[in-house]
Amino acid sequence: MIEVVAGLILDPAGRLLACKRPEGKHLGGKWEFPGGKVEEGEDPVDALIRELEEELGIIVEAGQALTPVVWDYGRGPIRLHPFVCTVVRGQPHPHEHEEIRWCDAEELGELDWAEADVPILAEWRWMA
Numbered sequence: 480m481i482e483v484v485a486g487l488i489l490d491p492a493g494r495l496l497a498c499k500r501p502e503g504k505h506l507g508g509k510w511e512f513p514g515g516k517v518e519e520g521e522d523p524v525d526a527l528i529r530e531l532e533e534e535l536g537i538i539v540e541a542g543q544a545l546t547p548v549v550w551d552y553g554r555g556p557i558r559l560h561p562f563v564c565t566v567v568r569g570q571p572h573p574h575e576h577e578e579i580r581w582c583d584a585e586e587l588g589e590l591d592w593a594e595a596d597v598p599i600l601a602e603w604r605w606m607a
């Protein structure tokens with residue numbers, strides 16, 4: 480099982496940051512929450528902070544954990560751990576994504592999400 484962390488980054492207006500995976504990569508063109516694979520022995524929250532600094536140049540504080548999602552795209556199962564986050568330092572810039580976008584509830588529903596993210600979005604909507 481590959482453990483993956485992802486951040487639901489909230490801005491003061493209550494929008495979430497959605498990130499588009501680059502074309503040519505696995506799941507290219509799909510939208511996701513920023514994050515990545517947890518390294519061996521690494522704490523998931525530390526992994527999230529590391530990945531968001533690498534990918535977006537921001538420092539976040541992780542808050543509430545949502546329900547993990549297990550998914551298999553045919554390359555072996557991943558377990559995606561979502562955390563609600565807020566930015567404590569910096570402005571997000573896409574270092575690794577094709578595009579990033581702050582989205583309200585309606586805009587979130589219009590994007591083509593990676594399949595493992597769909598239950599996370601449903602849980603988010605249910606909480607809001």
Ligand SMILES: Nc1nc2c([nH]c(=O)n2[C@H]2C[C@H](O)[C@@H](COP(=O)(O)OP(=O)(O)OP(=O)(O)O)O2)c(=O)[nH]1
Binds near residue numbers: 516550557594595
């Ligand atoms: N970071 C992130 N990954 C996600 C999300 N949803 C989802 O299915 N994934 C998948 C895509 C990848 O298979 C894996 C995350 O690994 P990663 O983002 O570090 O992967 P990577 O670009 O290095 O990709 P690769 O080695 O699998 O090609 O989890 C999500 O919301 N955020």
